[in-house]
């Protein structure tokens with residue numbers, strides 16, 4: 001059985017240990033000969049790298065492990081690049097969240113002005129990773145988690161249309177785990193229909209493998225409780241702010257009681273509520289730095305100090321199962337059904353064929369093949385048309401270095417109340433991002 005060579009781009013990410021632990025836990029179904037980390041922050045990556053070197057030596061000594069900041073060393077002889085970089089790191093995420101809040105507008109990692117700012121930083125960095133991959137390992141697939149996935153995916157569609165890059169999100173997978181718990185099934189037993197953009201979609205059908213329709217049961221539960229469940233069904237997102245988001249799905253569902261919504265819709269449908277419940281001086285970036293980042297880096301330091309990982313400091317991360325299953329689907333041509341971000345090309349039959357949409361796909365060695373979801377209703381279509389225009393305008397603004405188009409993107413975002421507020425936020429974002437964005441004219 002072939003053994004695969006994996007590169008994790010964004011080696012210093014808080015998710016890297018969870019992904020590596022998941023890879024180590026799946027060696028029988030997905031054999032690996034090499035794991036390498038790549039990051040552009042040497043010091044940050046070194047902490048994770050040293051701790052993982054100790055861990056891997058104890059668990060699977062036959063796997064060759066290394067970490068590097070040199071692109072050629074990183075990208076040579078790789079089968080799968082699992083990418084999760086954060087352009088500008090948490091320092092810039094904090095600004096993305098706090099600048100809009102100054103003007104009473106949603107401050108969020110991937111939605112609204114914060115997501116637009118993050119997109120303007122990520123496009124160039126992602127293209128650089130893709131170019132390294134194609135130069136040093138032309139047959140490699142990139143499985144990309146790096147956000148904002150919708151804008152990154154649109155940039156790939158326009159600027160690297162033939163590259164083997166598959167953009168994905170674990171939000172639907174995480175929510176499906178909650179649905180499975182609600183209907184007393186395993187996630188792998190559920191088959192869904194779903195349509196939307198990344199962080200902007202709806203489930204239209206959830207059935208078990210026998211064809212039993214579970215929508216009615218789920219709609220009844222979620223209209224009362226949102227996606228809040230009694231038991232923790234994931235290792236992440238037990239923080240109060242995320243529990244609040246799962247609960248708010250109840251109010252999103254009220255806007256169309258027929259379809260189960262993605263929780264991210266709260267930023268577009270209830271922005272006033274979100275702003276009212278935000279602390280402009282302490283946002284999610286602060287929570288993550290004090291929580292997940294501290295936890296992961298403390299665990300890494302404890303492993304380095306002890307010289308062993310036998311106390312189990314690193315957890316297997318549920319979030320990582322999707323990316324491992326995806327690599328398997330491509331490696332073994334499994335034709336598994338998975339949600340991916342792909343060019344529409346008629347999958348949503350009454351929507352822009354050139355939009356990057358999130359729909360169920362059959363994934364095999366040639367990548368994802370979208371499954372037709374048919375026509376969508378006017379309400380969802382209207383919301384999606386507005387949002388997809390935002391995403392396309394950001395990519396055009398980046399390519400053309402256009403202030404005008406970026407301003408239009410902000411104006412069009414449903415989270416922003418007026419062109420004048422959009423301009424004030426944009427001017428602040430330009431100043432904050434001068435080391436990252438192209439200079440706009």
Ligand SMILES: NC(=O)c1ccc[n+]([C@@H]2O[C@H](COP(=O)([O-])OP(=O)(O)OC[C@H]3O[C@@H](n4cnc5c(N)ncnc54)[C@H](O)[C@@H]3O)[C@@H](O)[C@H]2O)c1
Pocket residue numbers: 009010011012013014015016038039040041044045084085086087088089090125144145146147148149168169170171
């Ligand atoms: N698609 C999804 O559903 C999903 C789910 C979880 C996380 N994410 C994304 O995964 C990424 C990582 O999240 P995190 O919270 O662990 O962030 P993090 O800041 O802990 O890690 C990101 C790492 O990327 C590195 N990096 C930044 N720019 C780089 C570049 N140009 N080249 C190489 N390395 C670079 C940083 O130095 C850092 O070590 C983010 O983009 C996040 O939004 C996406």
Ligand SMILES: O=P(O)(O)OC[C@H]1O[C@H](O[C@H]2[C@H](O)[C@@H](O)[C@@H](O)O[C@@H]2CO)[C@H](O)[C@@H](O)[C@@H]1O
Pocket residue numbers: 109110147169170171172173174175234236237284288318319
């Ligand atoms: O605020 P953060 O940094 O904690 O999380 C932001 C990410 O949230 C989503 O991913 C979640 C997922 O929904 C959950 O079920 C669990 O598996 O954890 C994931 C990562 O924290 C979202 O899909 C990502 O795009 C966000 O970056």
Ligand SMILES: [Mn+2]
Pocket residue numbers: 149168169170171199
């Ligand atoms: Mn996501």
